Amino acid sequence: MIKVLYLLNHAGKAGTERYVQTLIEKLNNKKIKAYFAYNEYGLLVERLEALGVETFRIEMKNPFDLKAVRELSKLCKKLDIDLIHTQFLRENYISLLSRILNRKVKVMYTNHFVMKNGPVLKITNRLLTSLESNIIAVCNRGKDVMISNGIRGKKIHVIFNGVDVEYWGTPVESTIRKELGIDDDTFVFLCGSRFAHDKGHKFLINAVHRLKKMTGRKFKCILSNDGPLLEECKKQVADLGLGDDIIFTGFREDIKNLIYGSDLYVNASEHEALSFAIIEVLACGIPVIATNVAGNGDIINEETNCGILVEYNDEEGLAQAINKLMEDGKLRNEFGKNALKAVKEKFNLDKVANETYNLYKESLKN
Incomplete structure (x- = not known):
């Protein structure tokens, strides 16, 4: 059983939240043990708690919030987390920095945006994503843009979103x-x-x-x-x-x-x-x-x-x-x-869940 902490800044009701919820519904208690941490409270917290998922709040002011880095590392050690699955740049950077304090935990990132970064972020991407185990792009254009943003193409896997x-x-x-x-x-x-x-x-x-x-x-x-x-x-x-x-x-x-x-x-x-x-x-x-x-x-x-x-x-x-x-x-x-x-x-959810779970296993081997 792989212990996965899903980390999301805002736990609202949009597509990214749906992505997290459906993955947890498909994989939790079968192939993984899921936990959820967030900064801004929203509907997703209620939905996951109704599914029996433990939730935690970590204040994350910016991508380089060192207090959040320490809190995240502390939580992962307490729960014996194997892998953090992040969804946006802020929580992804915080998770990658937390590996400095806890090398056991792996980090995997799903990029839900197709957005070009400026020169500073491109440099930071090159430095920090070396600590990333695997990265998911939800569309082909997303992979192309991430590569242009300084992220190594070999780490990026295109897995389309899927539904039930x-x-x-x-x-x-x-x-x-x-x-x-x-x-x-x-x-x-x-x-x-x-x-x-x-x-x-x-x-x-x-x-x-x-x-x-x-x-x-x-x-x-x-x-x-x-x-x-x-x-x-x-x-x-x-x-x-x-x-x-x-x-x-x-x-x-x-x-x-x-x-x-x-x-x-x-x-x-x-x-x-x-x-x-x-x-x-x-x-x-x-x-x-x-x-x-x-x-x-x-x-x-x-x-x-x-x-x-x-x-x-x-x-x-x-x-x-x-x-x-x-x-x-x-x-x-x-x-x-x-x-x-x-x-x-x-765009079948079973296909998405299986491919994502295989990346979890691969990430733990790295």
Whole structure:
């Protein structure tokens, strides 16, 4: 049994937190003994504690917080941790520095961003990642960018994010149309991204404004989540006169209910690594339109043939893509059938868990 401490600065409810939770659900008490440590409290703490996972708080002010380094080393010795699995740069650097005090523990890092570093971080990467056992990139573009950021390519392994195909692929009778007063003849497209700057809601809302001018068909766009830009986006919708066309639901736990009540999912993000939301939707057999950024091209391409890629901020292009799938039911059905097949073959959680566990074992040998 391998003792793994999952370390995350903010324990919220986004894709990275989902990644940690699903790995723990798949591997804990079977192949590993999982523990969780965090800095900022959030929903993930509650979810993991409900699974029986011990959780701990370590204050982590910055990537070079020496107090956090000592606290982490102390906790790992107390729990006899074999490996720390980190998710972002701050906790990764702290974990690597903690190895100076505790050489027994190994560190493995999953990079969830596709972001170029400046000269200082590139130098630090070269120095500190020599202490790293293995690194996971969740998309091919992520690996390329990490190499350009000074990280040795031999340590980087591309393991796509994955979802529970059986759960997402088992249909539910959606109640969302009845709840929101949407009839069966209305075309519904959904976006479940958090209202943050990089998620492209303003771009999507402007595209909906263009769509309204190019079609006479009834449609509803459902925006389901919360976040700092929520009120700003509501004002944009009101200013554009789209109050009857766009519905804000707030944060919902029943995302599967929303997906199965929709005809299409739209991801309008400016930045992505490999979106869990897109994969979950595809596992439900629903086609996706997504921006052509980072790992989205690993999901939607000629091989998978399960959706359409558009360029970020191309409002006309996004509106045309939505209109195309709104008008072409045959193409939607083709994309939907291919969607589930792609997830089963490439983005399956069992595959992710097994490949990650094999890296855990390899890391302990190094």
